[in-house]
Amino acid sequence: MSDDRNESGHPRVPIPPGLASALATAGRVFALTGAGVSAESGVPTFRDALTGLWARCDPLELATPSAFARQPKLVWDWYAARREALRDAAPNPGHRALVDIERRVPSFLLATQNVDGLHARAGSRSLVELHGNLARVRCSREGRVVDRWDEPVEGSTTPPRCPHCGAFLRPDVVWFEEALPAEALERADDAARHCDLMIVAGTSAEVYPAAELPRTARAAGARGVEVNPRGTPLTPMADFAIAVPAGLALPAFVAAAWPGHAAGPDGESPPSRAGGGAK
C-alpha cells in the first residue's frame, strides 16, 4: 500500500479542484453509503456471508417476515452468526473521512444502507440507518428495541422472547418484503432535496428507495460525486466520479477540500520525539 500514499500518509488519489472546492464551500452535504464502504472493513456482503453452515441457504429463506414466521430459530441463528462476525470488523478510513466531513460542513446527513453499525462506531452522529442495524434486536410484535437478551441455550428451538410481551425477538433490520423505517426515509429525502453536494459512496443505489435519492438531489440542483471503483447506473449522472475504493478516495477528498487540516481522530500529530540529541 505504500505506493498509494504520499509522505504525509494521504492516499494519492487525484481529486479535481472543482470537486475539492465544492466540498469546502458546501453549506449542506448529504452522503449515501452502501456495501462498498464496509467491504474494506472485512464485512462480508449478505451473499458472501452465506458460507459454511449457511452455504445452502437461500437469502429469501433467511431475510423475510415469512421466513421468520416459518423458521424463527433458523433466522435468529443466521443473524446471531453475522452479529458475531461483526465483532472482528472495525471502521476504516472511509468511515472516518465521513466523520471529518460532518464536523466541517455546516449541515450534514449520512444515510447508509449498511446494517453493520460501523458509521456510528466511527463517530458519525447525523446518521440514518435506512436498513436498520444488525447489532440491535427488537420485539417482533411491538417493534420496541430491547437492549438485553439471553441467547437461546443449546437445543432450544425458538429465539429469545420479548421481556415485555413474550413475543419472539428479531433483528432490527429491514427484510425483503418490508418497508423502510418511515422517519429514516423522510430525513434522507429531505436531505436530498436541500443539499448542495451529494456524495454517493460504495453503492450502485439500484434498489429503491436509495436509487431515488441521488435523482432527487440532482433534480433539486445539487452537485453529485460518486465514489465507486466500478461504474454504476449513477455514474453518467454524477458531476464527478472517483473510481477508487472509498477508504482511499474519501480521505483524499477531505485532504483536498481542507488542505493543512490533519485527518480525523487518527490523524493527530505523532508524539514529538524526546531527546533529540541535545546535550
Ligand SMILES: [Zn+2]
Ligand atoms: Zn414485545
